[in-house]
Amino acid sequence: MNEMNDYREMDARFYMQAFGRNLKLVKGAGSRVWDADGNEYIDCVAGIAVCSTGHCHPLVVNAICEQAHRLIHCSNLYYVPGQAECAKKLVEITGMAKAFFVNSGAEANEAAIKLARIATGRKKFVAFENGFHGRTMGSLAVTHKPAIREPFEPLEPGCSFVPYGDLDALARVIGDDTAGVLIEPIQGEAGVIFPPEGFLAGVRELCDRHGALLIADEVQTGMGRTGSWLALQQADVAADIVSLAKGIASGFPMGAIVAREGLEFKRGEHGSTFAGGPLACAAALATIDVIEGLLPSIPEKARRFAAALADHDPRVRGLMIGITVGDDCPKVQEKCLSQGVLVNCAAHGNLRLVPPLTITDDEIDRVAGVINGALG
Ligand SMILES: Cc1ncc(COP(=O)(O)O)c(C=O)c1O
Incomplete structure (x- = not known):
């Protein structure tokens, strides 16, 4: 934890503070990432739709x-x-x-x-x-x-x-x-x-x-x-x-x-x-x-996400998913983080999920469970 505080200080001292951030990710494999304290997350941010094949394919x-x-x-x-x-x-x-x-x-x-x-x-x-x-x-x-x-x-x-x-x-x-x-x-x-x-x-x-x-x-x-x-x-x-x-x-x-x-x-x-x-x-x-x-598997993964999140009217097209949350979006994002799932808030209180295209059915179920819990 102290190491993390030292790192934050170094970043604030030497790097232009154009980003608001807290977490330091140090390792990734497939849809999983780990932070500097060893906590594991399912990554539905994926570098904002970047890590398409999962981390370190x-x-x-x-x-x-x-x-x-x-x-x-x-x-x-x-x-x-x-x-x-x-x-x-x-x-x-x-x-x-x-x-x-x-x-x-x-x-x-x-x-x-x-x-x-x-x-x-x-x-x-x-x-x-x-x-x-x-x-x-x-x-x-x-x-x-x-x-x-x-x-x-x-x-x-x-x-x-x-x-x-x-x-x-x-x-x-x-x-x-x-x-x-x-x-x-x-x-x-x-x-x-x-x-x-x-x-x-x-x-x-x-x-x-x-x-x-x-x-x-x-x-x-x-x-x-x-x-x-x-x-x-x-x-x-x-x-x-x-x-x-x-x-x-x-x-x-x-x-x-x-x-x-x-x-x-x-x-x-x-x-x-x-x-x-x-x-x-x-x-x-x-x-x-x-x-x-991976392409042939995406429609089924999309259906699985849509069904599991159905209570919250998700907008799903392949593995690009939005849920209108409103002003509480940052809180929901934090709750998901604490439960081991990374998601992020795009504009206008919309929760966005853009996971690796390699995400598995088990991971989809786990992510949906955490989001449903966070949204109450
Ligand atoms: C639709 C779209 N166009 C352009 C960009 C800019 O891309 P980059 O950040 O790689 O410059 C983004 C980034 O989020 C985007 O979503």
Whole structure:
């Protein structure tokens, strides 16, 4: 305990205090993590939808280690081991034409914004209220939440925000000068908010009518999280550009965009020192292999969660789950923690569960029991 206090002091003394936190996690395996005092938890946060294959999946660990022994970095001045293979795999699973790698979700949206601007020759964007697209200056410009956006204004101008689910509002704002519409197929940070039936198809139609690009931010919903590679695939809607990150490489930092035929960066239009490096690509290739095997099991796991949490009207799509709790959400989060289950509160008092896709039936039952107990 004293050790923990010493650690907190060191963190407060030397690290910028941008995060509110208490727990120090030191080890993970599958859906379990352990803190510095040896307490075990079932992890339904999973790095916020990042540790898709569970913590330290042996195939992912091996892939990273093997690659680390061969070549850790070489620069995009050269062909990077695993990069074309990884791009091919992403293209195949998403049904898009080409991929480009970055290092995070925010960077994926930055790349999508740049690509949309250069492809359309237009500068304006439309995004949605309560949407979240990242904290870099470009991705923040299309992120609605005033508390995190306004302190940094003026940002890249020209983004309008409309209510999520309101096609009439979108129709009023979108125009022939709109470069792109950025949308999360399910709003994650807002609290796992589903779009109304037909909304995503309606957005597609409005984009087509005005020659604007549909940019699907699948940073949180993508890579199998909702039971398909992309959440949009379930709505039978095709985007022009999709941004990915989080679960793509099991926790190794990586992001990507995939774009439809005809949309691509030309030489010199974008770049990054670390993006699509050998370790990231090795981790992503192994991750995709593992998720491929897990996908068929996800609908049943989702049904199990939905049935076990039915008293609390959960919103369940694959292993992305939201429960509206209200102001007590932080207390519920604390109660779950004390019972060995990690969950977190997204915006507006919504409890969010995004466990590893490897979570077992027994773990689902245990998590649901703890949440039901905490919610009373
Ligand atoms: C939908 C969505 N887009 C973008 C981001 C930003 O990703 P990153 O934190 O990797 O920059 C997030 C992060 O929560 C997200 O949920």
